[in-house]
Every structure is written in structure tokens, then in C-alpha cells.
Amino acid sequence: MNINRQKHFTVGRLAKATGTKAVTIRYYDRLGLLPSAGRTESGYRLYTTTERDRLLFIRRSRALGFSLDDIRELLDLADQKASSCAAVDAKVEEQLVRVRTRLRDLQALETELEHLSDCCEGGVIDECRIIESLSLRESSEPSSL
Amino acid sequence: MNINRQKHFTVGRLAKATGTKAVTIRYYDRLGLLPSAGRTESGYRLYTTTERDRLLFIRRSRALGFSLDDIRELLDLADQKASSCAAVDAKVEEQLVRVRTRLRDLQALETELEHLSDCCEGGVIDECRIIESLSLRESSEPSSL
DNA sequence: ATAAAGGTTATAGCGACTATAAGGTCAAGC
DNA sequence: GCTTGACCTTATAGTCGCTATAACCTTTAT
Numbered sequence: 067m068n069i070n071r072q073k074h075f076t077v078g079r080l081a082k083a084t085g086t087k088a089v090t091i092r093y094y095d096r097l098g099l100l101p102s103a104g105r106t107e108s109g110y111r112l113y114t115t116t117e118r119d120r121l122l123f124i125r126r127s128r129a130l131g132f133s134l135d136d137i138r139e140l141l142d143l144a145d146q147k148a149s150s151c152a153a154v155d156a157k158v159e160e161q162l163v164r165v166r167t168r169l170r171d172l173q174a175l176e177t178e179l180e181h182l183s184d185c186c187e188g189g190v191i192d193e194c195r196i197i198e199s200l201s202l203r204e205s206s207e208p209s210s211l
Numbered sequence: 212m213n214i215n216r217q218k219h220f221t222v223g224r225l226a227k228a229t230g231t232k233a234v235t236i237r238y239y240d241r242l243g244l245l246p247s248a249g250r251t252e253s254g255y256r257l258y259t260t261t262e263r264d265r266l267l268f269i270r271r272s273r274a275l276g277f278s279l280d281d282i283r284e285l286l287d288l289a290d291q292k293a294s295s296c297a298a299v300d301a302k303v304e305e306q307l308v309r310v311r312t313r314l315r316d317l318q319a320l321e322t323e324l325e326h327l328s329d330c331c332e333g334g335v336i337d338e339c340r341i342i343e344s345l346s347l348r349e350s351s352e353p354s355s356l
Numbered sequence: 357a358t359a360a361a362g363g364t365t366a367t368a369g370c371g372a373c374t375a376t377a378a379g380g381t382c383a384a385g386c
Numbered sequence: 387g388c389t390t391g392a393c394c395t396t397a398t399a400g401t402c403g404c405t406a407t408a409a410c411c412t413t414t415a416t
Contacts, residue, residue: 078393088394093373108381110394123346130327130345131320134372144342151339155331158341162324169317172310175276179307182275186300194296196303197289200275201268223362233363238404253412255363279403 075113084121091121099124099138132161220258229266236266244269244283277306 081088094100095111100121102111113121120141127137136157143154185195226233239245240256245266247256265286272282281302288299330340 147337192292
């Protein structure tokens with residue numbers, strides 16, 4: 067079996083080549099996101115550089131915060147070489163909006179936590195202003211968490 | 212059954228009083244985070260203002276991003292009226308670190324997505340720089356996502 | 357008396373993995 | 387040839403913080 071004869075990877079090799087765990091690769095396979103090119107006679111998955119590139123695309127998109135569903139769409143779009151890339155750009159914009167919303171939420175959290183931390187004067191729980199503050203009501207839901 | 216005679220709540224009433232869903236309250240009960248004060252003869256949970264305040268504490272802490280495990284610890288600490296509040300302060304600091312790490316990660320994401328978006332020139336997928344960029348390797352893992 | 361609105365439990369699903377178990381395959385050293 | 391260990395296979399369950407569903411029981415209002 068010429069597995070080593072360049073450009074062929076078993077899961078483990080593909081894992082090393084891309085910095086992804088083998089279990090994750092199998093998981094993507096199960097989801098239909100990254101089917102293996104073929105199998106050896108004994109049933110081992112076999113990948114080529116095509117799948118390696120597809121996997122890198124997936125991982126890079128994940129690192130940008132896209133969901134696997136988003137990525138599925140992005141991969142479909144990427145395959146339609148002739149159509150407009152407006153749809154791709156739109157998905158990037160959507161993701162940017164989500165990230166910015168999340169950023170604003172987290173900044174608000176940071177501020178609140180700073181205030182909380184500031185009001186601790188090293189005393190005893192019974193007089194702890196942090197515990198006191200945590201017991202207050204109000205606080206509207208963040209738009210995402 | 213004097214459920215209405217002030218300061219007694221069924222799940223639904225407690226839910227309304229705190230802006231929490233009844234299912235979530237039962238979930239907290241199951242986890243032992245928020246046991247009901249008692250039950251009616253027919254088995255309905257009964258809560259008092261003590262549990263209402265405990266629930267508000269939980270919800271406020273959740274809004275600040277603490278995990279339920281963290282909150283369990285915070286609640287335990289809050290009950291030890293006589294001990295130092297250093298441990299409480301430490302947990303707030305920890306959370307602050309987590310939030311700031313997350314913030315930096317998200318800011319990096321925002322920048323990357325902006326670059327991606329900028330490089331789209333409205334052409335066709337085959338020449339799309341976004342797709343091209345997504346296919347690149349590199350990109351170190353964020354410290355949290 | 358009945359129907360709607362509440363309550364109860366147990367169980368499964370979400371997303372993106374991760375962990376475990378129980379087994380089959382392959383290359384290397386003896 | 388035989389064993390060891392590293393690799394592969396599958397199926398199943400666990401993570402977190404809920405949310406949804408089903409099947410049933412109780413209280414409240416008309």
C-alpha cells in the first residue's frame with residue numbers, strides 16, 4: 067500500500083499536517099464536511115492534498131468564529147467558481163456583526179467586573195461589597211453570550 | 212394552601228419575579244444550586260424570598276460570565292460570613308482575566324474579518340480573495356473561543 | 357363540570373468537540 | 387513467526403447551560 071508515496075495521508079498524518087486532531091477529522095467526516103478520498107483495503111481513511119486544503123479552509127474559518135453550518139455554506143460557495151462572491155462577502159459581514167456584538171457585550175462585562183473588583187476592601191464576607199453587588203437585581207441580558 | 216399569602220412562590224411565580232424561565236429554575240434545583248424551600252402536599256416546589264435572592268445572585272453572576280461551578284463556589288463563600296473575602300475577590304479577578312483574554316481574541320478576529328471584507332472586490336468566486344485567504348494555513352489557535 | 361393554565365417527572369437535543377471502550381491493522385525488532 | 391506498540395476502525399457517552407418534548411397530575415377560572 068503506497069500510502070507514503072507522497073500526497074497520501076492517513077487520518078493521523080493529515081492531523082499532523084494540519085494541526086488538527088484525528089478525532090476531529092473523523093468528526094468532520096461523519097458530518098459530511100470532509101469525506102475521505104477513499105479507503106485502503108483494510109478500511110483506513112485516505113486523504114489527498116485536496117482534502118488537506120479543504121480541512122485547512124475549515125480550520126481557518128473556525129478560527130474566525132464561523133459555525134460548521136456557515137462553513138458548509140462557504141465551502142459550497144467556494145466550489146461555484148463562476149458565481150458572484152457577494153454571498154461570501156455577506157457571510158463575512160454577518161460574522162463581523164456577530165463578533166462586534168460579542169465584543170460590546172464582553173466590554174460591558176469587563177467594566178462591571180472591574181467595578182466589582184475595585185469595591186473589595188479586603189474585609190470579611192459579611193461586609194463584602196462584591197457579594198452585595200452580586201445580589202442586586204437589574205442587569206439586562208447581553209445580546210449574546 | 213396559602214401559597215399567595217406573601218413571600219411564597221411556585222416555580223412560575225419565582226420565574227416571573229426574577230425574569231428566569233421556570234425550566235431553568237428546575238434545572239438549577241436538579242443541580243442542587245437552588246433547592247426549593249419545600250413542597251406542597253401535591254408536590255409543587257415552594258420558594259421563599261431567600262431562594263429568590265439566591266436565584267438573583269445566580270443570574271447576576273451568570274450575566275457576568277461565571278460558570279455554574281464558579282457560582283456554586285461563590286455561593287458557598289457568600290455563606291461564610293466571617294471569613295475573608297479574598298477568595299471572592301480572587302474569583303472576580305480570574306473571571307476578569309478570562310474576559311480580557313476573550314476580548315483580545317475577539318479583537319484579533321474582528322481585525323482579520325475586516326481585512327477579509329476589505330479585500331472583496333465584487334468579482335467572481337474564482338478570483339475571490341476571501342476564499343483565497345480562507346484557504347491559507349498558519350493562524351495560531353486563539354487562547355479561548 | 358370542564359377546560360385552561362399551571363405544576364410534576366424523565367428524556368433527548370443543541371454545537372463542536374472530547375473521551376472511552378473494544379477491537380482490527382501494520383511496521384519493526386527479536 | 388511472533389510479539390509489541392503505534393496506528394487505525396466503530397459506537398457510545400460526556401461536556402456546558404440550557405431548551406424542548408412527552409406524558410401525566412393539580413389548581414384555578416368559568
